[in-house]
Amino acid sequence: MTSQFVDLLQESTEKVGGQYFHLPVSGLKAHSYRERVYCYEVYHQLQLLIRDEQRFAKYQLAGEVDKPGHPIIRRHVPDFLFHVPGQMDANLEVVEVKPVTTRLNGIGKDLRSLEYFLSGDVGYKAGVLLVYGGDGIGFERFKNAFADVRIQGAFFALAQRTWKTSSD
Numbered sequence: 306m307t308s309q310f311v312d313l314l315q316e317s318t319e320k321v322g323g324q325y326f327h328l329p330v331s332g333l334k335a336h337s338y339r340e341r342v343y344c345y346e347v348y349h350q351l352q353l354l355i356r357d358e359q360r361f362a363k364y365q366l367a368g369e370v371d372k373p374g375h376p377i378i379r380r381h382v383p384d385f386l387f388h389v390p391g392q393m394d395a396n397l398e399v400v401e402v403k404p405v406t407t408r409l410n411g412i413g414k415d416l417r418s419l420e421y422f423l424s425g426d427v428g429y430k431a432g433v434l435l436v437y438g439g440d441g442i443g444f445e446r447f448k449n450a451f452a453d454v455r456i457q458g459a460f461f462a463l464a465q466r467t468w469k470t471s472s473d
Contacts, residue, residue: 339404386429403437432456
């Protein structure tokens with residue numbers, strides 16, 4: 306079931322328009338990656354795909370769920386959870402998202418979050434670190450830097466697209 310979710314995640318990233326990858330900034334030639342803007346659009350596209358999938362009918366896609374007062378989950382707020390709320394035995398996927406421009410030392414929190422959600426205490430079946438944007442060079446930087454990182458059930462993925470305007 307997790308590979309089917311990842312297939313839908315991949316399809317949803319392919320549907321995200323370039324304007325959600327690399328936002329123009331008023332008064333500047335440079336564009337800027339905005340993780341939250343990108344995540345909202347991936348969430349929207351993923352919701353559209355999931356709602357038509359009967360096999361996922363019992364699961365809920367949730368974004369940035371904090372867990373104050375939860376007896377097990379604390380301190381970690383991943384970008385997406387795909388689970389059955391209230392049922393620890395129905396935790397399917399956890400997703401962390403980062404733009405390709407993120408500094409490598411700034412991604413440790415996301416890796417710790419994936420590791421925690423994939424642990425026996427929380428029990429998610431799989432996790433994805435989704436790196437988006439760029440031309441592949443930045444993704445290679447992530448891949449090389451974390452080649453030795455071993456988190457059972459987690460993998461890296463790339464959603465690659467460069468936003469161009471007519472004036473570029």
